[in-house]
């Protein structure tokens with residue numbers, strides 16, 4: 001060994017002594033010297049990996065604590081007063097089962113699809129968007145794994161570090177951390193009855209864009225007026241301002257169709273329009289779409305291929321069948337009618353139970369009622385004590401700093417009996433706080 005390693009004998013002998021002392025080597029009577037069993041794994045256990053160091057080094061930071069709690073207990077909660085999902089009793093089971101059969105009857109493979117997604121799906125989406133005044137083609141559509149991924153793709157593909165993202169004071173975007181990889185800086189725009197006041201956007205040489213949910217906002221339910229949409233688009237075109245239009249709730253009007261999307265007014269290609277099937281049908285399909293100018297769509301598709309090689313082929317095939325089935329439009333009509341019934345019921349229950357204790361919005365579509373409580377009520381304590389009773393609600397603070405006395409309620413998930421019961425319990429908890 002000494003000759004092989006070009007070391008002198010005494011160096012090797014000293015090294016053996018050290019290794020024997022450390023227990024890495026053992027000597028057994030008549031068995032010579034050998035590496036102790038488990039010696040390496042013992043050493044690894046003694047100095048565990050400093051995972052915290054790796055966690056701290058990662059791009060994402062932890063979710064807000066309240067959101068983590070909501071995510072953890074949501075599926076077990078007895079009553080979900082705020083969940084932004086379709087209630088199980090409203091799910092169109094027969095329609096979905098038929099679509100699944102139709103999509104899989106002649107199935108020959110479930111391989112990867114084209115970078116922009118399944119062509120027949122992009123075609124049927126382009127056709128459906130035309131009914132909203134959005135003139136587009138399959139070439140301008142990218143299929144994603146939902147709007148959250150669409151936002152992520154936009155962030156990592158198009159945004160400069162520390163780009164300014166304008167939003168409303170409370171916004172779905174503020175409950176997310178998807179833009180943190182580029183350290184986007186949020187700036188709030190004031191709103192009035194017609195929508196956000198875009199004229200407060202400061203002139204800047206630094207990269208900036210606007211994120212807006214013009215139709216049945218999450219969490220406020222607000223709808224931007226037709227005139228504000230026209231004015232905003234004029235402003236955006238004059239100032240080369242890019243807009244991300246999140247249209248998740250657009251199909252879910254309760255009384256009358258809302259004004260046309262910003263994308264329908266977009267002559268210069270300022271708008272990246274985000275659509276999703278999550279709110280109208282099934283969030284678990286994880287399918288969304290982005291409509292925009294072709295070079296942008298091609299770039300986002302390329303980044304998507306680098307990220308996950310495409311959204312689920314199975315979901316894309318099934319959704320194509322759904323959207324080509326005339327029964328989908330009948331289902332949507334039925335779903336709107338049911339949502340309207342639930343909204344009316346929810347408003348009635350709120351009047352009965354919280355009439356003098358709170359104020360709230362009357363949404364014309366989407367899922368949400370935005371409830372405001374007196375300053376003397378701690379919504380955080382309400383959240384904690386309701387959760388102890390198995391009742392889950394989303395505190396307004398999740399959606400922005402100025403909303404610590406608000407709650408986002410949803411009439412989409414809980415059925416009428418559960419909603420009534422949940423609000424009655426909430427009223428008791430509020431009374432208990434006020435009487436202290």
Ligand code: PMP
Pocket residue numbers: 084145146147148149172213218246248275276277278283287288
């Ligand atoms: N945008 C808005 C406004 C939403 O409310 C939601 C879901 N809460 C999403 C996007 C996310 O949708 P997806 O399931 O398509 O990622």
